[in-house]
Amino acid sequence: MTFKSHMDAALTEARAAADRGEVPVGAVLIGPDGEIVARAGNRTREMNDPTAHAEVLAIREACAALGSERLTGHDLYVTLEPCPMCAAAISFARIRRLYYAASDPKSGGVAQGARIFAHPQCHHAPEVYDGIAAPEAEDLLKAFFNARRG
Ligand SMILES: [Zn+2]
Secondary structure (H helix, E strand, O other): OOOOOOHHHHHHHHHHHHHOOOOOOEEEEEOOOOOEEEEEEOOHHHHOOOOOOHHHHHHHHHHHHHOOOOOOOOEEEEEEOOOHHHHHHHHHOOOOEEEEEEOOOOOOOOOOOOOHHHOOOOOOOOEEEEOOOHHHHHHHHHHHHHHHHO
16 A cells, blocks of 8 residues: 555644634544544634644544544544643554654654653554654744744
């Protein structure tokens, strides 16, 4: 099977989040058959919920649709390196592969900071692929934060 990136769909969710005044991060979950089973963008402000990150919302949606607390064989695409909370949720959900775009030196918890998947207490670590469409994701974040500062 040839590799098909779903990062474009995650970027679409990130742009929609920016339009809602949320930090532009988007995520999509791909089922074992290669189809998108959930898509989400950040909604922390709209929902008054600090845990309403794109990854968490996508995982909740996919688990509800599947009727399972585990997403074995599923792959997650997200436009920004997951924070420690989301990395832990990805581990709990038993997600197979994690693809992310921009790295997050400030709040990331995968390649830096807490490095959740490298921790001895982490019982499941996905395969991690970073840097996919990173420039696009970084431009979105920069534009969002520049506009808020201006
Ligand atoms: Zn997060």
